[in-house]
Amino acid sequence: MEVQIEQSRKLIEGLRVIVVDDVLDSRDLLEMFLKQKKAQVQAASCAKDALKKLENFPAELIISDVCMPEEDGYWLIKQLKSINRGSVDYISAIAVTAAAKEEDRRQLISAGYDGYLSKPFIFEDLSILIAEILTKNSASKNN
Secondary structure (H helix, E strand, O other): OOOHHHHHHHOOOOEEEEOOOOOOOOOHHHHHHHHHHOEEEEEEOOHHHHHHHHHOOOOOOEEEEEEOOOOHHHHHHHHHHHHOOOOOOOOOEEEEEEOOOOOHHHHHHOOOOOOEEEEEHHHHHHHHHHHHHHHHHHHOOOO
């Protein structure tokens, strides 16, 4: 499913996103990029903070680092999957990590992430991945 950059821009505009990363610079860059695309963004420094933000901010997408102290990205996706099971509104999730092997990607997808990018990544690749996931999840909701 090929999504063009212009199409991705339209899909991201107004999207509610929670960015989760324990590294302030990484978190700030992601937040700034998404806000430039006119997404509504909340930033969280850890997995527990992200879940707390979900209580008052009905996110449609979580973009999370995987390697974080205490609860990592695998813990977070497990929590999100239990929320998704009991909810009409599915929360999509993208993992970002320095682990770049094919085995890492398979493990993240089987854990429940809808997509994966290895760090460092090009922000436009993130835009396209977001649009592809939203398009795919929207199509599966309607079936």
